[in-house]
Ligand SMILES: [Zn+2]
């Protein structure tokens with residue numbers, strides 16, 4: 267994420283803000299160039315009052331670009347659902363911002379009625395909901411917006427990391443697989459690294475939940491879930507590239523430098539540039555930054571901020587996905 271400042275008083279402002287916390291000036295996200303604009307001339311998103319969306323729309327009464335991607339959401343009468351939906355859209359705006367920053371195309375259902383991107387944000391309190399992706403449609407169980415529910419599932423699944431934004435980044439990975447592997451060469455290379463995505467999914471799912479991940483899974487996979495099926499390995503890896511790129515962009519935007527511990531070489535987060543250098547060149551910065559952030563978290567009594575270990579084969583996969591994104 268970039269760092270933004272109020273155009274009136276110079277206060278640092280966050281991407282989620284709809285007004286400056288110091289001087290009260292109105293702010294809004296202009297999706298065409300992903301700027302957090304001070305005193306926008308564009309009208310606010312039609313979801314502003316309902317869920318506090320700070321996006322800007324093309325015309326009064328219309329939704330902003332990010333909100334318009336949602337096809338189904340809770341009804342106005344469902345007070346808890348509305349709160350969950352607001353959280354989900356907050357995470358989705360960050361997702362849409364980063365996709366734009368990375369130069370990834372975002373084909374909508376208006377442009378491609380069959381495979382364009384769209385979201386069903388559904389409450390599992392009233393129906394059975396399975397988070398997943400199919401043909402451009404991302405379905406999210408809004409129970410994942412509730413901290414207690416998500417944490418309960420995280421512990422049950424034995425996962426070190428589970429967030430709404432993480433779900434968004436994982437599911438969008440499935441969405442981009444056919445787009446980024448459209449040419450034969452990319453598809454062949456993807457299958458060599460991740461395995462064949464045409465493998466029987468139900469069989470893999472049953473095996474995963476019966477036996478758990480294979481011993482030593484971290485040697486080749488970024489997460490235990492990634493061992494389940496080649497498609498899940500791809501999506502987990504894709505999500506991880508988005509974690510890494512966004513976090514490094516944020517660190518660079520705030521001028522975060524990691525110079526220690528003493529005796530260690532300088533570790534400095536460079537500005538994000540998907541085109542040049544590639545992911546391997548950023549790994550020194552990444553590892554230095556995450557070591558430091560983990561140490562800071564531990565000082566406050568929290569678990570590691572970044573609970574992952576990147577093995578050689580995992581780095582190969584990350585670099586491959588990152589390269590495909592850069593060339594898109
Ligand atoms: Zn201000």
Ligand SMILES: [Zn+2]
Pocket residue numbers: 311312313314319320321322329330331332333334
């Ligand atoms: Zn909106």
Ligand SMILES: [Zn+2]
Pocket residue numbers: 436437440497498501
């Ligand atoms: Zn998945």
